[in-house]
Each structure stands twice: as structure tokens, then as C-alpha cells.
Amino acid sequence: MNHLPEQLISSLRNTQGFDEKSFIKIHEADKQITSVRLNQKKVTKEKIAQNDLKNTLSALPMDGKVPWSRNGYYLKERPLFYLDPLWHAGTYYVQEASSMCIEFVLTHLCDLSRPVRVLDLCAAPGGKSTAMAGLISAESILVSNEVIASRTHILEENIIKWGLPNVIVTQNDARDFGKLKEYFNIILVDAPCSGSGLFRKDPDSVREWSSEQVMLCSQRQKRILADIIPSLKKGGLLIYTTCSFSQEENEEMEDFLMQQFPLDNMAVPFKPEWNIVETYSHLLHAKGYRFYPYKLWGEGFFLSCFKKQNEGEGEGSLTIKKQKKNSRLTEINDMQKSILAPWMDEADNFIFFSLKDSIIAFPQSSQLELITILSQLKVVYAGIKTGKMAGRDFIPHHALSMSINKNKNISSFDLNLPDAVRYLRKETLPMNEIPEGWLLAAYHGHGLGWMKGIRSRLNNYYPVNWRIRK
Known part of the structure; x- marks a missing residue:
């Protein structure tokens, strides 16, 4: 770990819940925490209830649950995920544990049994989008947006792997959503930030951090929020998150939101034993929630929630x-x-x-x-x-x-682990009897892609851009 910036340390000394010695020690320890979130639409509740995870996800060294997520699990070590066919099949997503709290927020602050329109504004690579997609009803929609064109490819890939039909991936700037006034019931802004909360995961980012970068990020965050809030319905929920420790990007942003827009701050009923620190903004005492890595198993994260004032539905659509x-x-x-x-x-x-x-x-x-x-x-x-x-x-x-x-009755062939990896490398599979026509390549019953038997040849249709290259 590179030496932590003194400017960062000094700026945090008056921050609620901050312990300088513990903060430095946890970063010096350089401990890596790996966690995954199961796809509850593919790994069913019945299998989870029957404790069948060992058979279903045998490649994962499970090490206990993430407390604020029904589908999140810690791992004892980080395996080679690219060699696990079930990762390619979209049965789980490798996601940082702190950010899994979005599941708890939505299930406790929203009525997800009714149809809702949800926007994940800064969605790539797709962890929070896949989580929300699995929570909303079949009659709801999720718009998963990413403004940076090069990042939409991995977002699209992860949405496809998750396998749910009511998701739309878009590539737009926040200002483009001005055409959809009071349209969304829920908007998540996982804002681009200075990234100090992820120093343990990405030690090289320590060198890139500066107080000037924090201010630039703060200005950008204000612009994004100002552009997107008109698209939130009256009575709708705004979730604001960052992976930064800086108050300029967190508590000060809460004051900005409440001063500039008709928003009421909302409390999240996190359990005290989870050691998530509840903070209050300086001016308006808005509640926010800090995840400190020395207090819990997760990286640095900040979350705050707001309800748009004036109950009732807006227009919400065009003619x-x-x-x-x-x-x-x-x-x-x-x-x-x-x-x-x-x-x-x-x-x-x-x-x-x-x-x-x-x-x-x-x-x-x-x-x-x-x-x-x-x-x-x-x-x-x-x-x-x-x-x-x-x-x-x-x-x-x-x-x-x-x-x-x-x-579910499509013709399929369940591959063993070596053949599944060969398939994912887009290699030709050895088969004694080759059936004619289209065939679903599967592993433990989960689809991996298509094969087609033509006379004595079995063609591998796995996407060339997704294949295992190692």
C-alpha cells in the first residue's frame, strides 16, 4: 500500500466515526476482502434454504453472509472466477460487500410489490443494476445507464448474463433525462468520485488522489444531481452513494441537495451491530451512512437517501x-x-x-x-x-x-467442468454422438451458450469477445 495522503487524513479528523489509527492500520494491513452476490432468479430460494449452495456453487469458498444482503456472501479467498462456468452463466456477481447495502435500502424504503420505474444513472459495470433488477417486480422496469461509451460494453454483458427481461441499457448524459420529467419512482446516483474508499482494492489509486480532484468531483456530482432530480417523481426515492471518504462529496452534498431541491432526508434502519456509522450533515443535519473498513467487512462507502416532496404522481410519460x-x-x-x-x-x-x-x-x-x-x-x-x-x-x-x-425444454447438454471450460474458450468439444440442430451448452443446469450439430461437426457459438483467453 502506498502511503496515505496526509491531506486526506487531516481532512477526515473531524469526520464522524473516523479513527485515524484504525484507518491507517487497516490500510497498512492490505487485507483483501472478496464477496459475491447470488442471482436469486437463477440460484433459487429453495436451493438456498436447503443449504444446497455447496453443490450448486462448489468452486466458491464460502465464508459467511454479508449481513445487509440476503444474497451476499464473503469468500475465504479469491478464486479464479474466469475458470468457473457458473460465473459465466450469471449465477452470481462478484461485488464489493459495502455496496450490497442497496438491496437493504430498497426493500426497507420502497414498496417493490407494485410496478416501479427505476434508473441506475451511473451503472457500469453493473453490480447495483443486477441487484436492483432482481428485486423489482416483473411489471417494473430498470433503466441501466452509463454515459461513457467504452464502459457500456461490460454493463451490457453483465445485464445479459443476469438474464432478466425488464432491463434497458442506455448511454446518455444526465441532462438527456430532462425529457423524462417526473418519470422514475427510484433513482440511484452512484456518483463518480475521488475513490478514496477503494484504496485497499486499488493501491495505485492512492497516487492519483488529491484535494483538487475531490473538488472537481464535487462540482461534477452537483451538476449530475441537478440534471437528474427533475426526472424523479413526486414522492420518489433518490439514493446517493459514493466510494469516497471526503465530506465534500458526502455530507456537504447532502446539504446541497436539501438547500437546492424539494427533498426530505430519509433514515435507513441499518442494525447497530453492523457498525455502519450514521452521520449528520453540518448545516441541515441530514443523515448519511459511512462504511469504514476497520468497523466492518467491506470497503469505504457512503450512502444517503431522499424523498421528493409533494406526494402524488407526476405526468411520468409522453403522450x-x-x-x-x-x-x-x-x-x-x-x-x-x-x-x-x-x-x-x-x-x-x-x-x-x-x-x-x-x-x-x-x-x-x-x-x-x-x-x-x-x-x-x-x-x-x-x-x-x-x-x-x-x-x-x-x-x-x-x-x-x-x-x-x-x-426449459430446449435441447441441452450438461457439460462437465473441463468441457465447460473448453466451451468457454471457444474450443471444439469432443463428442461421440453429435445431435443435429441447435443445442444449449449447460453446466449444472445453467445455460452457457449455443452449439449446433451439422452432420459430423459440432459448432461452438460462444461469443468470441467473451471467450476465456487465458
Whole structure:
């Protein structure tokens, strides 16, 4: 670990919950904590209840639960995740433990049984988006946004692996959401920050930290928040988080929000034994929550929640006439639907439409929300990319193999561990009898991708950009 910046230490000495000796000691120890969060839509509650995790996730050295997450687990050591087919299958996500608290916040401050519109504004690489997607109802939608184009690729990949149909990935600046006034029930702003909370995970970032960088981040955070708050419905929830220890990016941001916008600060009922420190902003005494790495098993993290004043729903959408005029939604014909339907479970619950050269499936219940987003934002990915038509033949897309909505009776072959790794390296698999047609490559019952038997050859259709290269 590089020497901690003295400017950072001195700026924290009057911060609530800060213990200088413990702070320095925990960073000098250089201990790495690894944690994962299970995909509760793929690793079922029944298996968790039956303590079947050892058989389902045998490659993971489990070491106890993350207390504020129903699906989070610590690991005794960090394995080579890229050699675990179940990681590629989207059965779990490697996520820093402190940030898993979003699950607790949503389940305690929101009614997730009803349809909601959720925005994860700064979403890449997708940890918090996959967590929220698994919590909301099937009639809800999640817009997972990332402004930086190069980071949308990993976000799209993780959303596809998670396999849920009611997520839309966009690439937009916060100001672009001004066209969707009072549209979202929940907005998460995991703001770009100076990153001091992650010094243990990324020691090289210590050299990049400066008080000037903190001020620049603070200014950027204010601009992002000012741009996005008009898109929050009256009575809606704003969740603000950073991985910074600096007050300028945390408690001072709380005062900024309450001074400039009609927001009420909300308390989060974290349990005292979790050692999450409740803090109060200097001017308006807004409650925030600090995760100090010497008090709990996790990295540095800050969270604060706000409710937009004036109960009641805003307009929340454009007129339907304008939506249809501006959208790019073209439904497929009945013949194509009849060819595609056997690949999906409960196909009647989805709308199928063409986007570029692919057929997309999206929940029928959220069709108007889809049209709105398509007409107003730059959409990178939406719903389930099922595949494309080649004459009367259907060519399945990799995303369909990851989806929880694929037909459970699709022909599949469950691979052993060595063959699963070969498949993920896009190698040719040795098979004595090769069936004709499309075949789902699986591991422990979870889809990995597609194979196709053609006469005496078995073609591997795993995406070349996703293959294991080591």
C-alpha cells in the first residue's frame, strides 16, 4: 500500500466515526476482502434454504453472509472466477460487500410489490443494476445507464448474463433525462468520485488522489444531481452513494441537495451491530451512512437517501401518439412469432419487435415504458435479444441462452467442468454422438451458450469477445 495522503487524513479528523489509527492500520494491513452476490432468479430460494449452495456453487469458498444482503456472501479467498462456468452463466456477481447495502435500502424504503420505474444513472459495470433488477417486480422496469461509451460494453454483458427481461441499457448524459420529467419512482446516483474508499482494492489509486480532484468531483456530482432530480417523481426515492471518504462529496452534498431541491432526508434502519456509522450533515443535519473498513467487512462507502416532496404522481410519460411516432419499435409478423415462440417460456407475455437485425423480446406489461425510452434515449440493449431470422430459420442469440425466460425444454447438454471450460474458450468439444440442430451448452443446469450439430461437426457459438483467453 502506498502511503496515505496526509491531506486526506487531516481532512477526515473531524469526520464522524473516523479513527485515524484504525484507518491507517487497516490500510497498512492490505487485507483483501472478496464477496459475491447470488442471482436469486437463477440460484433459487429453495436451493438456498436447503443449504444446497455447496453443490450448486462448489468452486466458491464460502465464508459467511454479508449481513445487509440476503444474497451476499464473503469468500475465504479469491478464486479464479474466469475458470468457473457458473460465473459465466450469471449465477452470481462478484461485488464489493459495502455496496450490497442497496438491496437493504430498497426493500426497507420502497414498496417493490407494485410496478416501479427505476434508473441506475451511473451503472457500469453493473453490480447495483443486477441487484436492483432482481428485486423489482416483473411489471417494473430498470433503466441501466452509463454515459461513457467504452464502459457500456461490460454493463451490457453483465445485464445479459443476469438474464432478466425488464432491463434497458442506455448511454446518455444526465441532462438527456430532462425529457423524462417526473418519470422514475427510484433513482440511484452512484456518483463518480475521488475513490478514496477503494484504496485497499486499488493501491495505485492512492497516487492519483488529491484535494483538487475531490473538488472537481464535487462540482461534477452537483451538476449530475441537478440534471437528474427533475426526472424523479413526486414522492420518489433518490439514493446517493459514493466510494469516497471526503465530506465534500458526502455530507456537504447532502446539504446541497436539501438547500437546492424539494427533498426530505430519509433514515435507513441499518442494525447497530453492523457498525455502519450514521452521520449528520453540518448545516441541515441530514443523515448519511459511512462504511469504514476497520468497523466492518467491506470497503469505504457512503450512502444517503431522499424523498421528493409533494406526494402524488407526476405526468411520468409522453403522450402515446408522440411515443409511437418517435420510437423504433416494429413488431415481427405472425409467422416469425410462431417460429420463435417454442424458444420462450410464456411467449404470450412478451412483445417481439425488430431492432436493427435482431428480434427483441420485452415484457408486454411494460410496452409503453419501452416505447418511451426508445423514443427519448440512446438505447444500447433492451429486454432479451432472442436472435434473428434467416429465411424461415431462427438463429438464437447468446442472450437467449442466458435468459431466465428461455424454454426449459430446449435441447441441452450438461457439460462437465473441463468441457465447460473448453466451451468457454471457444474450443471444439469432443463428442461421440453429435445431435443435429441447435443445442444449449449447460453446466449444472445453467445455460452457457449455443452449439449446433451439422452432420459430423459440432459448432461452438460462444461469443468470441467473451471467450476465456487465458
